Amino acid sequence: MCGIIGYIGFRNASEILLEGLKRLEYRGYDSCGIGIINPADSNNILVKKDIGKVKEVSESENFEEFCANTGIGHSRWATHGGITKENSHPHTDCKNEICVVHNGIISNYKDLKSKLIKKDHIFKSETDTEVIPHLIEEELKELKRLTGLKKDALDNIYSKEEYINCVKKAFEKIEGTYAVVIINKNFPDTLIGIRNESPMVVGFGKDDLEYFIGSDVSAFLKYTNQALPLEDGDMIIVNKNNTEHNCYNFEIFNLKNNCVKTDISKNILNLDWDIENAEKKGYEHFMLKEIMEEPEIIKNSMKISQEEIQKLSNLIDDCDKIYIIAMGTSLHAGMIAEYWFSKLGKLVIPCDSSEFLIKGIIDEKTLVVGITQSGETYDTIKAIKYAKSKGAKTASLVNVIGSTATRESDVTIMIGSGLEISVCATKTFMSQLVILYRLFIEYGKLANKDMGIYEQELQKIPEYISKTIENKEVIKRISENLTASNYLFISKGINLANAYEGALKFKEITYLHAEGMSSGFLKHGTISLIDENMDTLALIPPTKSPLLNSVLANVEEIKARGGKVIAVGPKKVDIETDTLIEVPDLIEEVSPFVYAPACQLLAYYKALAMGRDVDKPRGLAKSVTVE
Structure with missing residues (x-):
């Protein structure tokens, strides 16, 4: 979940690293740091790091103080060890010769650390990461011992080839x-x-003059749109080309296969993401910008190749069991899809990816569809690999080209959202819904169902969303009048998932307790909590929904107990609530597209009124790449 960046080339590495860390900060912002090889000081390693956001730390530590051509950077989401300066990355070995940044978890670090301490290594942090430079250092010591020098005689310089071999040997011992x-x-x-x-992912500068390494392409998108995603076991080594002035070459060695990879050029991607997506364009926060982009983003998702939609629809038709596996917001998109496909008599089972290995029933007639914005969500990738090992067909809906999910799946559909910066998923959720809705339509045609009304409504979705977000000032005023410390989000049917999603958005950026549930579930325990400290957000079904009267009855039960109710629904619904957030009155199958942005805006403005860091909520990261 941390963000890492490396640079080598002709520019000032400190400036590149700082720019990259700003782009990667959504992956973690407990602390940050850079390490550079300082040519003005005998090529010594200079490390600058501390706890805090990138802007704060870069200014206090003066990241751009020195000029260098090689360096690494890190933005941290803490796993092992508390949020302290000592635990911030980068980490070095005892002699301050080797410097590393790391995203992930070294599962056997305690055993490695214990052995290294016995060999007189001194550790400065509580992190799992710090074993890496010490382990490489120890391999170099062992090399010197075997060549007849003193065990600690690292001052006797080793060759680059020896160093690279020691790195390889060190990683043979690392698990995780x-x-x-x-x-x-x-x-x-x-x-x-x-x-x-x-x-x-590796970024290639023009004419081999510079190379970038990052957690994702946003780290270097300002400088190049050519990128190569690395695969598990890959080790890339970038070196100065001795035959050409200021040029570099690279080699990729796979540690698992113990061989150099060839013909890599065919896997290099030309990215079409625009760096402007990473700019706020006058908005106070990325979250608001990304919500307001939703009508246009939906149009992009509607342009995704129909051939890809048909291919996955055919797989759905061919398989007996369909699982949609995902986490968080993506799982809520899968829950909405469950209702769509149920109308066609097709059982689709949404499942928490982290639970899938425990309860998934898989055979050759099973299709497992992973939904992951980043394409790197750890639990979802693990579940896709597990499904493949059991003989299931696999597919993924992804926003990042070249990500792990795209390489692990039989079929991949890019959702077309463009770069999403705010930790809160908004426009990517809407794009996921559009792709799933298109799959619903296409599968319906395969099943010989009349899908005409749904196809007509598909074209109107951007307009419906525009009408909803036009009410943002009204939603802002409503949010500012919310004074409770606890919130229930309720609905029934297809918008139950939006109740879950609305509660998730609300609590992750306001830090107030919020819980989503079926309105019918209230009377089975939760209604006992209704008081002046518990407000209810009721997602009222469209006027033609058979569920409307049921939800209205549940709202009356809340009001009978003195509860405050904020309704989200069509204006023409006959109900007395404390206030109403109006959304267009649509057919029920399309209604999730307007309830979602209304809830997103409510969460945004409430968090704004409370002074929260909307784009970087505490304790969270955009992409969850650890277990």
Whole structure:
């Protein structure tokens, strides 16, 4: 979940690293740091790091104080060890020769650390990451011992080839998930990156003059749109080309296969993401910008190749069991799809990815569809791999081209959202819904159902969303009048998932307790909590919904107990509530597209009124790449 970046080239590495960390901060913002090889000081490693956001730390530590051409950077989401300066990355070995940044979890670090301490290594942090530079250092010591020198005689310089071999040997001992970038003061013209079950992508500068390594392409999108996603076991070694002035070459060695990879050029991607997506464009926060982009983003998702939709629809038709596996917001999209397909008599089972290995029933007639914005969500990737091992067909709905999910799945559909910066997923949720809705329509045609009304409504969805978000000032005023400390989000049917999603958005950025549930479930326990400290957000079904009267009855039960109710629904619904957030009155199958942005805006403005850091809520990260 941390963000990592490495750079080697002709520019000032400190500036590149700082820019990259700003782009990667959504992956973690407990602390940050950079490590550079400082040519003005005998190529010594200079590390600057501290707890806090990138802007704060970069200014207090003066990240851009020194000029260098090689460096690494890190934005942290804490796993092992508290949020302290000592635990911030980068980490170095005892002699401050080797410097690393790491995203992932070293599962056997305690055993490695214990053995290294017995060999006189001194650790400065509580992190699992720090074993990496010490382990490489120890391999170099062992190399010197075998060549007849003193065990600690690292001052006798080793060759680059020896160093690279020691890095390989060190990683033979490491277990767990990792994306690691390494620099060594003795080889300022060398940058190494290694990946295993944590995302890592390489960026290629023009004419081989510079290379970038990052957790994702946003780290270097300002400088190049050519990128190569690394695969598990890949170790990339970038070196200065001795035959051409200021040029670099690279080699990718796979540690699992113990061989150099060839013909890599066919896997290099030309990205079409625009760096402007990473700018606020006058909005106070990325979250608001991304909500307001939803009508246009929906149009992009409607343009995704019909051939891809048909291919996955055919798979759905061919399989007896369909699972949609996902986490968080993506799982809620899958829950909405369950209702769509149920109308066609097709059983689709949404499942928490982290539970799928426990309860999934899989055979050759099973299709497992993973929904993951980043394409790197750890639990979802693990579940897709598990399904493949059991003979199931696999598919994924993904927003990041070249991500792990795209390489692990039989069929992949890109959702077309563009870069989403805010930790809160908004426009990506809407794109996921559009793709799933298109699959519903296409499968309905395969099942010889009349899908005409749904096809007509598909074209109107951007307009419906526009009408909803036009009410943002009304929603803002309503949010500012919410004074309770606890909230229930209720609905029934297809918008029950939006109740879950609305509660999730609300609590993750306001830090207030919020819970989503079926309105019918209230009387089975939760209604006892209704008082002046518990407000209810009721997602009222459209006027033609057979569920309307049922939800209205549940609302009356709340009001009878003195509860405050804020309704989200069509204006023409005959109900007395404390206030109403109006959304267009649509057919029920399309209604999730307007209830979702209304809830997103409510959460945004309430968090804004409370002074929360909307784009970077505490304790969260955009992409969850660890277990």
